[in-house]
Amino acid sequence: MSAATAALRRLKLSREVVLLGVLIVLMVVMSLLSPLFLTVGNLLNTSRFFVEVGLMALGMTLIIITGGIDLSVGSNVALVSVAVGFSYAAGLPLPLAILFGLVVGLAAGLFNGLFITLLDLHPLVVTLGTFALFQGLAYGLSKAEAVSDFPPWFAYFGQAYFLNVVPGQLFIFILAVVVVWLILSRTRFGRYVYAIGNNEEAAHFSGVPVRRVKLALYSGIGLLVGMAAVIYTSRVYTARGDSGLGLELDVISAVVLGGASIYGGSGTIGGTVLGVLIIATLRNGLVLAGVPSTWQVFVLGVLLLVAVFLNEFFRRREE
């Protein structure tokens, strides 16, 4: 038993080492493709883009560990962005508008969670429905218009530099990583998350409050989406109904690339952070190399498939 867990630990470590290797190779390739890539300015600038995906990926990791999924995160970004922008345009003071946006994100997540737990529905169906619902609400409420006359200080969330080089939102991300990592690896709640993913029925009969844990997870990712959406809106300085379109692909790809099994039961925060970094490097490198953004979507789609395939392939070999 202890030998088995030790072997498992080595294996987990080796997966993260492999990911780190992939990241380094990727960086070398990208720096060969573009001389601009391996500059401090560019690397720090890249972090500006991955913080939004990264925040959502943290929540998604826990959800995927329980064997669930949330397809609605991209649409929820749009909904929060519109909530912030248009409540501000309607006369709400900006701090309250931001707070309102966070509440909307949380409420959207709670809505998913209630649907999933009260009706015992698969998260896939519910979030496919809310994917369309949130997107549609964002379009409809914004009347397909944009708000961008924010006061200058709003740019602080997405465009501020610390000591002139380090993007401000990087600190929010690092803080979030530490908090979520502590929750997952050091608390009872974290053990519940793994227990549900390994065997939901067994967890239920062992006294794990399955529904409450799930409700907390889907609400939690809603709050993280809210934060990501505020940063996103501040970065592009515009609130529109199509903000965050397609971001769910980046988020799910990052988590799966980081080694979380789509069938639940395994996954780590460290792996997810590496997954986020790899995707950000890939995106940034492809931009610098002059590859059109539509191609990046193709690369990401294929990457997602390859990552899941390799994950399940190695998992089967372990068994």
Place this chain on the structure above:
Amino acid sequence: MSEVQTPTPAQSGANGTVLSRWLVRPEAPALVFLAVLLVAFSLSSDEFLSGSNLESILVSVAVLGTIALAVNQVILCGEIDISTGSMMGLCAVAAGAVATSTGGLILPLLTGVAVGALAGAANGLLVTLGRIPSIIVTLGMLYALRGVILLVTGGTWITGIPDGTRVLGTGSVLGIEYPVFVLLILFVVMEMVSRHSTWGRNVFAVGGNRRASRLAGLPIDRVRFLSFVLVGVFVGIASIIYLGRAGSVQTNTGTGLELQVVAAVVIGGTSISGGRGSTLAALTGAVLIGVILNGLILVGVPGIWQDAVLGALILLAVTTDVLRRRLLGDKS
């Protein structure tokens, strides 16, 4: 129609009335809802119930309905396919390219069907041999295929589809417009396949209880693989209807269609967890979506609310499905 006969109290023996037997059919709530909507819309708008408007609704859901008939089989298997939007775009691009150089109907149709079948086979192989969940496979394919479209077209539109190819979208036979005709033919074919072929019955078995099906010796991988290929074939046929209607192909052709297709199937009454549903459910769902979108426009709701209505409908449909099963005491 061809739903699995689950032994619910209402069905056991002669004590079930005709009405209660009818109400346990998967498509029953959708049909009732459809009837209510038809009455409501025809009362609030004079144009709604006119023959030409009703036919134009059917024409508008031909592409959606055709694909829904096939995705219905995938969902009955307990899987899902959300790659059909990009797949439709790719089939239309391939068929459109052939059409502009050769004209005629047969060659573009075969091209579209072949490209669709290939994409469907890729989905099926990744799901069965690759053992990757279908939601992830088809999510990845949704984006990857859109990338292929941009690669093939270089971002430009395909225009000037010759009239010979467009006949499936613009012509009519026996007084019925071709898109409606094709949809009805395919519906009858799928109804027969679903009821009378071995594969059709296996689909219900695999979706109802995969473990039991495997132990009973059913080829569960082949059953699922074929259902994904079928989606490709039907998407290919649908792409020719689309070409005929639109007369051109854009790089974003089919975007968002995958959501409408899944919505049509589950709104119609096929259970998203598989094993329970019918061909008529998929058709009813598609018509229902057409009626709702058309009715909303006639009543004066702006088109930007479409997605929200669609999402709310999906949630309403799955909720109805769960509540109805709890009411009928069916725990499966």
